[in-house]
Structures are given as structure tokens and as C-alpha cells.
Amino acid sequence: MRLDKSKEIFDKTKRYIPGGVNSPVRAFKNLSITPPVISKGKGSHIFDIDGNEYIDFVLSWGAMILGHCDPDVVNSIKEVVEDQIAFGAPTEIEYKMAKLVCETAQIDMVRFVNSGTEATMTAIRLAKGYTGKKKIVKFAGCYHGHHDIFLKEAGSAVAELRLKGIDEDIVKNTIVAEYNNLDSVEKAFKENKDEIAAVIIEPVAGNMGVVPAKKEFLQALREICNLYGSVLIFDEVITGFRLSLKGARALYNVEPDLITFGKIIGGGLPCGAVGGKKEIMQFLTPQGNVFQAGTMSGNPIVMNAGYATIKKLKENPHFYSNMEMLAGKLEKELTQVFSNSNLTFCINRVGSMLTIFFGVEKVENFEMAKMSDLDLFRSFTEYMIKKHSYVPSSQFEAMFLSVAHSENDVEKFVEIAEEFCSSKRK
Numbered sequence: 001m002r003l004d005k006s007k008e009i010f011d012k013t014k015r016y017i018p019g020g021v022n023s024p025v026r027a028f029k030n031l032s033i034t035p036p037v038i039s040k041g042k043g044s045h046i047f048d049i050d051g052n053e054y055i056d057f058v059l060s061w062g063a064m065i066l067g068h069c070d071p072d073v074v075n076s077i078k079e080v081v082e083d084q085i086a087f088g089a090p091t092e093i094e095y096k097m098a099k100l101v102c103e104t105a106q107i108d109m110v111r112f113v114n115s116g117t118e119a120t121m122t123a124i125r126l127a128k129g130y131t132g133k134k135k136i137v138k139f140a141g142c143y144h145g146h147h148d149i150f151l152k153e154a155g156s157a158v159a160e161l162r163l164k165g166i167d168e169d170i171v172k173n174t175i176v177a178e179y180n181n182l183d184s185v186e187k188a189f190k191e192n193k194d195e196i197a198a199v200i201i202e203p204v205a206g207n208m209g210v211v212p213a214k215k216e217f218l219q220a221l222r223e224i225c226n227l228y229g230s231v232l233i234f235d236e237v238i239t240g241f242r243l244s245l246k247g248a249r250a251l252y253n254v255e256p257d258l259i260t261f262g263k264i265i266g267g268g269l270p271c272g273a274v275g276g277k278k279e280i281m282q283f284l285t286p287q288g289n290v291f292q293a294g295t296m297s298g299n300p301i302v303m304n305a306g307y308a309t310i311k312k313l314k315e316n317p318h319f320y321s322n323m324e325m326l327a328g329k330l331e332k333e334l335t336q337v338f339s340n341s342n343l344t345f346c347i348n349r350v351g352s353m354l355t356i357f358f359g360v361e362k363v364e365n366f367e368m369a370k371m372s373d374l375d376l377f378r379s380f381t382e383y384m385i386k387k388h389s390y391v392p393s394s395q396f397e398a399m400f401l402s403v404a405h406s407e408n409d410v411e412k413f414v415e416i417a418e419e420f421c422s423s424k425r426k
């Protein structure tokens, strides 16, 4: 695979943008190939400026659930862009979008922001304002965005870095517990009795690779938050509208107090949201006194793209069963391929998100994810990308399928994985 033009542009970009990227996961830091510079996306495929075509299993880190440049999303943008770019004033689409999101995700109220990070920051401030408490519990390996309070033992790009610039005075109020380990949560509550404003968790983690929470664990979090008067926040920035219209919480039948959204909710445009119970949401300014604001929040183009995306998902419930079927096929066939090669591995999959871990048989938390064979994962990833399957370059991320992926896409991926295994045997 030639990446000459990509390399040239990427190298030139580094002169102006630190590391050449606007988010670290894009830099292929672990790989020896240059990141392809992408020029086009259509359905399940993306194309780079060197003329290479890839089946995309990253999908803008989960955002592009309908595939790239879905015609309904594209039209929703074209329909308004001549008249509405930004006003910083109320628009009708905000009402329509809020109604659609509340009815679809079954929440009382919602506030739109510009990213997942803004959504989680807002949810935490809201929880603090509502409870009058100042500490939070988060879980090792979960990633909730790039604010200081969330970066302690975080997953995603943070997992492989030693961070600087974090304000220790702010971080001291973040308590880190172990994913799927109730004892660690009980300990946090016992030691910090009436001080915990919120517990924030990815109900299916995507940022230590895919690691699902156990149902009893989430139920116990609900009970412990009720007992101590803390707010339970499900960070569904990845899982919201991906695992079902009601997100991951529908799979577990556990109701959080607040939910954060991102990615899919904006149809691929910058968007995030915090939503949940009216009793808490009404604390937000200007109805209440918990401050939150944003010049671009609820931008009409973003709202239109998000509306078109969620409406299409709602009108086509078979999308979810199709993605489940395809992802199940991918899991089953990869299991066959790796077993035939006598590899030790584990594939964690929930709906249309999955991660392959080599060298381990089970991954239930961040420690276990970190014990997987990162070198083998790296060479597998590099091989897959060189053979035109675009996958996350880090172990601590998830692979995604979209509505636009086909059986052919999945079969191609499995075929290349098989080739990789034979190349290792030689």
C-alpha cells in the first residue's frame, strides 16, 4: 500500500498542528505506518488521498452509525445550510430535536452541547449542584472526555500516556474504583460517606477496548447511589443510540439519573447532550443556578443532521437486528480463525461494538485489558490497515459496524485476519 501523499501532508501538518492531529488517537503512535489522510467516505468505506480504499471499522469512533455521508443526513444539511448557519438564538429544530431525543431515549429533559466532554462535564456539575456534594467516583479504564476530573486512570489515548498539566487540586475529588468490582465502590462510599455527588460509568466500556459491565454490578451501583443520595450517571457517548434506541441501559434495565450523549446524536457533526430526570435537569441555567452555556450549542446544522440520524434509526428498528447479526457473524468467524491458529484470545462484543484481545482468555476490567498481548495486537492492526481494513490503532478503543456494512465487508475482514494468522505461522 502506498501512502506517499498522505505522508507528505501529515508531515507538513505537524509543522502547524502538534503531532499533526486534532485528537491523539488519530496519530497511529504505536504503528510504523503513517496515518492515511482521508478524503472521502461513502457507506462503510473511506478513501485516502493516495487512492486507497478501506472498509471502515472506526466510523469516526462510533459516530457514523448510518455509514458515511448517508443521503438523508447529507440532505438534512443541504436543506438548511443556505439559510441557517448559526444564530446563537432559539431555532425550531432545537425543539424538534429535543422532543425526538427525549421520546426516543425516554428521558424527561435534555441540554445540547458541542462534544461528549462538554456533556460529561455538565453532568458532573449538575450532580454537584443538585446534591451539594463535591466528590465523584469513576472507573479505571473508562474515558469521559479530556477534562482534568476524568483523566485519572482513564482509558482511550490516556491509557498509553504519562500525563502532565493536570490540576491535582481538582483531581483529588475524583475517586477511581475498579470496573465490575463492587467492593471497590463500597470502599469508596464508606471512606467518603456523604461526600459523593456522582458515580459516572460507561455501562458498556468502549475505551479500554469493549468491556461490558455485569448486570448485577450496575444494579448494585443504582442501589448504592440511592442509599447515599448520589447521582448515577451513565456515560452513553458511545453506546447511546448504538446499542439500542434507548442505549445500553435498555440492555441492563437499570435507570441512571443522568445520561450523557455524543457521537451518534450529532449525525457526525460536533454535538453532545446531557439528559435525564427533570428533578435534576431543572437545576441547569437559566431555569436553575447550575451554570452551563455554549455559543454554538444547538447549532441548526448540527441539530438537523442529528435529527435526520435519530429519525432514520427510529423508523428502521431492523437496523439494530441487522447490525447484531453481522457483528455476531464477525465474532463467530474470527473466533474460528484464531482458534484454528491456536491463539489465546478473547473477543468482547456487545451489539455492533467489539474488541479483540490477544494473549488473554477473559477481560472484565482495565487491569485485565492491559495484560493482553499489546505487541500482537499492534502487528495485527498494522496488517489489517495495510490490507485496507481501517481499525482503531490502539487496544484501548472499540471497533464498530454501521448500518451500511455488508456481509461482504465482514467476510473480507475475516479473510485478511486469516491471512495474518498464516503469515505468523510461517
Ligand SMILES: Cc1ncc(COP(=O)(O)O)c(C=O)c1O
Pocket: 115, 116, 117, 118, 120, 143, 144, 145, 146, 202, 206, 207, 235, 236, 237, 238, 262, 263, 272
Ligand atoms: C464514553 C465517552 N465519553 C466521553 C467522550 C468524550 O467525547 P468527545 O471526544 O466528543 O469530547 C468519549 C469519546 O471521546 C467517550 O467515548
Ligand SMILES: N[C@H](C=O)CCC(=O)O
Pocket: 023, 024, 025, 026, 061, 143, 156, 157, 206, 207, 238, 397
Ligand atoms: N476513545 C475516544 C472516543 O471514544 C476516541 C476519540 C477521540 O478521542 O478522538
